[in-house]
Amino acid sequence: MLNLEELPTGQDIMALAASVVAQEFDAVIIGAGFSGMYQLLSLRDKLGLKARVLEAADGLGGTWYWNRYPGARCDSESHSYSYYFSKELLAEWNWTERYPEQPEILRYLNHVADRFDLRRDIQLNTRVKSARYDKAANRWTVTTEQGEIFQCTYFITAVGCLSSANVPKIDGLNDFGGDWYHTGQWPHEGVDFTGKRVGVVGTGSTGIQAIPVIAAQAKHLTVFQRTANYSIPARNAPLTEEFKRYAKEHANDIHVIMNSNTNAHPFYIKSRSVFDVSDDEREQIFEAAWAKGGLAFRAEFSDTLLDARANKVVADFIRRKIRAIVKDETTAELLADIDHPFAAKRPPVDSHYFETYNLPHVDLVNIRKHPIERITSSGIKTAEKVYPLDIIVFATGFDAMTGSLLKIDIEGRDGLRLKDAWHAGPRNYLGLQVPGFPNMFTVTGPGSPSVLCNMPPAIEHHVDWITNCIAHMREHGVRCIEADDQAAHSWVLEVNEAANSTLLPSATHSWYLGANVPGKPRVFMPYAGGFAKYRKIVEERTQAGYQGFSLST
Numbered sequence: 198m199l200n201l202e203e204l205p206t207g208q209d210i211m212a213l214a215a216s217v218v219a220q221e222f223d224a225v226i227i228g229a230g231f232s233g234m235y236q237l238l239s240l241r242d243k244l245g246l247k248a249r250v251l252e253a254a255d256g257l258g259g260t261w262y263w264n265r266y267p268g269a270r271c272d273s274e275s276h277s278y279s280y281y282f283s284k285e286l287l288a289e290w291n292w293t294e295r296y297p298e299q300p301e302i303l304r305y306l307n308h309v310a311d312r313f314d315l316r317r318d319i320q321l322n323t324r325v326k327s328a329r330y331d332k333a334a335n336r337w338t339v340t341t342e343q344g345e346i347f348q349c350t351y352f353i354t355a356v357g358c359l360s361s362a363n364v365p366k367i368d369g370l371n372d373f374g375g376d377w378y379h380t381g382q383w384p385h386e387g388v389d390f391t392g393k394r395v396g397v398v399g400t401g402s403t404g405i406q407a408i409p410v411i412a413a414q415a416k417h418l419t420v421f422q423r424t425a426n427y428s429i430p431a432r433n434a435p436l437t438e439e440f441k442r443y444a445k446e447h448a449n450d451i452h453v454i455m456n457s458n459t460n461a462h463p464f465y466i467k468s469r470s471v472f473d474v475s476d477d478e479r480e481q482i483f484e485a486a487w488a489k490g491g492l493a494f495r496a497e498f499s500d501t502l503l504d505a506r507a508n509k510v511v512a513d514f515i516r517r518k519i520r521a522i523v524k525d526e527t528t529a530e531l532l533a534d535i536d537h538p539f540a541a542k543r544p545p546v547d548s549h550y551f552e553t554y555n556l557p558h559v560d561l562v563n564i565r566k567h568p569i570e571r572i573t574s575s576g577i578k579t580a581e582k583v584y585p586l587d588i589i590v591f592a593t594g595f596d597a598m599t600g601s602l603l604k605i606d607i608e609g610r611d612g613l614r615l616k617d618a619w620h621a622g623p624r625n626y627l628g629l630q631v632p633g634f635p636n637m638f639t640v641t642g643p644g645s646p647s648v649l650c651n652m653p654p655a656i657e658h659h660v661d662w663i664t665n666c667i668a669h670m671r672e673h674g675v676r677c678i679e680a681d682d683q684a685a686h687s688w689v690l691e692v693n694e695a696a697n698s699t700l701l702p703s704a705t706h707s708w709y710l711g712a713n714v715p716g717k718p719r720v721f722m723p724y725a726g727g728f729a730k731y732r733k734i735v736e737e738r739t740q741a742g743y744q745g746f747s748l749s750t
């Protein structure tokens with residue numbers, strides 16, 4: 198018998214049709230964070246293209262949508278952690294604190310989406326599964342996990358550098374009777390630590406932000422430290438009206454400074470060497486920079502990251518500070534026993550991180566000496582003892598820079614898969630394009646300064662380049678742009694050379710090298726030659742007729 202209630206409705210049929218009939222766009226952008234939103238605005242409003250953003254989350258914000266852990270805050274100063282493409286936006290938005298907290302950044306990005314009417318072209322809850330290039334049609338076909346199909350000429354990944362959570366594979370995690378969380382996938386409703394015994398694994402930038410805030414609530418906190426880390430006090434505070442006015446009135450100057458220095462922060466690295474000044478003078482400089490706080494601490498001397506002897510002088514100052522702050526001698530020694538040069542891993546900034554270890558209910562465990570063996574139903578078992586826990590927080594970082602890209606099955610020209618092209622590590626040209634993947638652009642891809650920078654200026658630079666490139670293509674009847682194999686080969690060498698001329702690779706366990714993810718190729722991924730130099734290289738090669746790219750009509 199025919200059951201009329203089970204017959205598909207018109208809506209069902211429409212949904213089914215939408216899921217199999219390809220939707221046509223000029224450009225498809227993956228990700229609705231800082232990058233994807235500005236890329237959408239640029240292609241749609243400046244070039245008049247039909248563009249669609251596909252976003253896996255049910256809200257926009259990218260990394261700031263996911264990273265809601267306690268204490269989540271940007272280490273860049275708010276007035277620099279902003280879009281600079283719109284004077285009006287700069288003039289109307291008011292940051293409240295020196296460093297913006299995650300909810301405030303999310304409010305900012307939602308404001309941008311509303312102000313520029315972006316939402317109508319952002320499709321949420323849509324995880325991209327695969328993307329395939331069709332050479333004959335010169336089109337990309339993008340397929341989502343829901344089975345929707347999108348076709349486009351320009352395929353742009355704006356997936357973020359730090360968005361693929363790295364949950365360590367520790368035996369027994371499934372047996373844990375309490376709750377566990379990764380900081381990069383934090384529950385929206387928050388986590389109540391009141392009365393709980395909490396364990397935090399990881400002491401990178403995230404752990405260092407979260408630990409003091411969790412300690413303020415938890416009954417007991419055990420921090421599992423594998424690698425001790427430097428940290429500089431953030432000295433966060435509400436912004437004064439005077440500073441807000443200054444930042445608005447000097448927005449142009451600040452923008453110039455960010456675009457013309459090494460890390461895209463609103464300050465220059467001073468040109469003096471650690472050894473240009475007397476011991477007393479140096480101590481005063483360090484003390485003043487420590488009192489001021491923030492990432493500018495590393496900008497006091499030009500050779501901090503270039504000369505191991507100079508770096509040791511800086512590192513020893515921080516070690517002395519740790520020993521002065523932390524009262525228990527054994528804990529202080531464990532925190533100060535740092536095995537890599539200062540800033541060779543991304544230097545964290547903190548609010549009372551080292552002070553937290555003076556609290557009676559906070560313990561530090563050396564898992565370098567006594568590694569975690571397994572997780573039991575009631576806690577973490579190291580080679581030494583069992584630590585009973587109600588909640589475990591993994592602040593264990595990300596499969597950085599390549600993880601989110603390689604999760605998507607991307608197939609370029611002649612059946613070449615990105616995961617095969619990158620089996621020995623990311624290989625691309627200027628961090629913008631991969632040989633074999635025509636008309637695919639990677640915003641802040643590996644091989645660009647990205648994570649070594651304050652991200653918004655790095656993002657704006659890439660988005661502007663991609664937008665101008667597409668405009669050029671359309672003006673000149675160019676169907677297709679692709680990085681040359683030889684250019685990519687040379688660029689990988691340039692990226693290695695830039696890293697090797699600094700102390701960055703000497704932190705052998707850093708995520709810059711992919712060392713935090715078992716089995717990941719050890720390749721230094723970001724371009725370490727500095728943002729200003731990188732911009733110059735990109736500009737020169739673009740002006741030279743897109744040198745290193747093949748443009749076909």
Ligand code: N01
Nearest residue numbers: 270271272365399400401402403404423424543592593594
């Ligand atoms: O991650 P990390 P993160 N067992 O990889 C440890 C950005 N960020 O989330 O060093 C035990 O730096 C690991 O130990 P080790 C910023 O760019 C920005 O903290 O590998 N421990 C380390 O201590 C930053 O650099 C802001 O020995 C394990 C920690 O977990 C990046 O995000 C704020 C382990 C991971 O540190 C990543 O920072 C916060 C294991 N199996 C973060 N695996 C802003 O301000 C890893 N660890 C914008």
